[in-house]
Amino acid sequence: xxxxxxxxxxxxxxxxxxxxxxxxxxxxxxxxxxxxxxxxxxxxxxxxxxxxxxxxxxxxxxxxxxxxxxxxxxxxxxxxxxxxxxxxxxxxxxxxxxxxxxxx
Numbered sequence: 001x002x003x004x005x006x007x008x009x010x011x012x013x014x015x016x017x018x019x020x021x022x023x024x025x026x027x028x029x030x031x032x033x034x035x036x037x038x039x040x041x042x043x044x045x046x047x048x049x050x051x052x053x054x055x056x057x058x059x060x061x062x063x064x065x066x067x068x069x070x071x072x073x074x075x076x077x078x079x080x081x082x083x084x085x086x087x088x089x090x091x092x093x094x095x096x097x098x099x100x101x102x103x104x
Contacts, residue, residue, distance in 0.1 A: 024030050066072070
């Protein structure tokens with residue numbers, strides 16, 4: 001089923017690309033003059049560099065505080081399913097539907 005969805009989406013993208021190309025060509029919207037200037041990219045220390053470093057330091061501080069306050073043990077307990085005795089014989093769908101107040 002995944003392969004069918006992938007094939008349909010890919011075909012839709014290809015067809016859409018050709019339609020856009022044909023419509024732009026017929027309307028004369030395709031540029032003919034190519035005067036783009038391509039420059040070499042280089043590392044620079046501008047405001048975005050300083051913002052990135054500032055927020056990286058802030059993120060590191062928050063991660064350090066999370067583990068320093070003992071929350072690592074809480075995180076280790078998460079990620080598992082409910083204990084087997086609570087899960088057996090429990091109708092998961094019915095408990096959520098009854099609490100939603102839909103009246104079904």
